[in-house]
Amino acid sequence: MPWTELRITTDSKHAEALSDALFDLGALSVSIEDAAAGTAEEKPIFGEPGEPVDQMWDHSIVVAHLDDAMDPALTVAAAANAIGIAAPSYQTVTVEEQDWVRLTQAQFDPIPISKRLWITPTWHEAPDADAINIALDPGLAFGTGSHPTTRLCLQWLDANIRAGETVLDYGCGSGILAIAARKVGAGRTDGVDIDPQAMVASRQNAEQNSVEIAFYLPDALPDGEYDVVVANILTNPLKALAPMLAGRVRAGGRIALSGILSEQADDVIAIYGQWFNFAPKAEEDGWVCLSGSKHA
Known part of the structure; x- marks a missing residue:
């Protein structure tokens, strides 16, 4: 009908x-x-x-x-x-x-992120068994790897995470960035989101991928600094959260910010520049990922 x-x-x-x-x-x-x-x-x-x-x-x-x-x-x-x-x-x-389940599944094929990193829905066979495959299905929260902002952050994590580094994923959504960080070698990793449904989705996805990650609502996040903070949200929240996010990065640590339209990048750099030296921006389809190292 x-x-x-x-x-x-x-x-x-x-x-x-x-x-x-x-x-x-x-x-x-x-x-x-x-x-x-x-x-x-x-x-x-x-x-x-x-x-x-x-x-x-x-x-x-x-x-x-x-x-x-x-x-x-x-x-x-x-x-x-x-x-x-x-x-x-x-x-x-x-x-x-229509058969909405089959239609939805047909729209989500495995997504190559880099030579060694794939996002693979659970109903698909892993396209490269030797690669790092993150098993993730569309669900309650944002983040499947299909949007440019998520891909840019995943590519940055894949290229930059060092073994054992501590990571905070702020605005974790589905938990995909936190999961990827652990998969590529990060140590203790925490995720934060304001949406209780994101907590449910993130914990389920972490368990599905056999990685240990702690997920928190903002007020419940313990005090402390991290080697790496990644935040894939939107420009206005990133501006408002700048002092807090900067304060979560240790001296010499790194930050990666996305959810930013290319024309908004300079505004974000101007705010975060008081704490970070930024590398050249990565860009895809009008969206950018900004990354920088915190002043020692």
């Missing part, structure tokens, strides 16, 4: 109320997306401890799936009327019924 995907453009004041109204009207599922996703205006809606939290994006897209008995125009009008606003603009997309 095909479904209708309804995409409604709205603002931060009405996105959640509109979502609730669509659910009440019988929508099969409802989610909210950042209308600026993938652009320089993209922003997180979370905050770190002590930082203000943006509850919703300024410009949002409410995405609802309707069965064939629901008329999109009437549904939008009814939802708008329920929350006391004029009917907003919307688009519809027909979503054909």
Whole structure:
């Protein structure tokens, strides 16, 4: 049975109320997306401890799936009327019924990161049995190796981690960077994320890859410095977290930062430059990874 995907453009004041109204009207599922996703205006809606939290994006897209008995125009009008606003603009997309499990799996083939490092979904055979293969499936948290920011960080870790070094993966998502660090020779490795679901995903993925990593919510991370800190998040959080992240790197240690658009790199370097000497940036598809050594 095909479904209708309804995409409604709205603002931060009405996105959640509109979502609730669509659910009440019988929508099969409802989610909210950042209308600026993938652009320089993209922003997180979370905050770190002590930082203000943006509850919703300024410009949002409410995405609802309707069965064939629901008329999109009437549904939008009814939802708008329920929350006391004029009917907003919307688009519809027909979503054909498919075997979603097989379709999802077909979209995730093994990903080569370097000559010796691969990300391999569990339903695939390892393409190179002699390589370092990280077994990872799409799941609850961000990070499968398919996005340029993740690949850039993985390549940096593969090329730069020295045996036994301590590593902090801040904003660990699926735990992929922490797992890779351990696989290529790191010693004690910790991961941090603000999302409890990321903790679940990271611990499961670490166990699946037979590596020992401790994962924490931010306030629970023990005091201490690391040889290497890697943070693959977004530019605005990286700016806000600069003093804390810099403070987690020992003198002479190294940092790798990603989730940064190429046009934002100079701003990040300007902030972190008070603590680090930066190497030339690595870039892929408009995203960059910045790495540097902390002043002794």
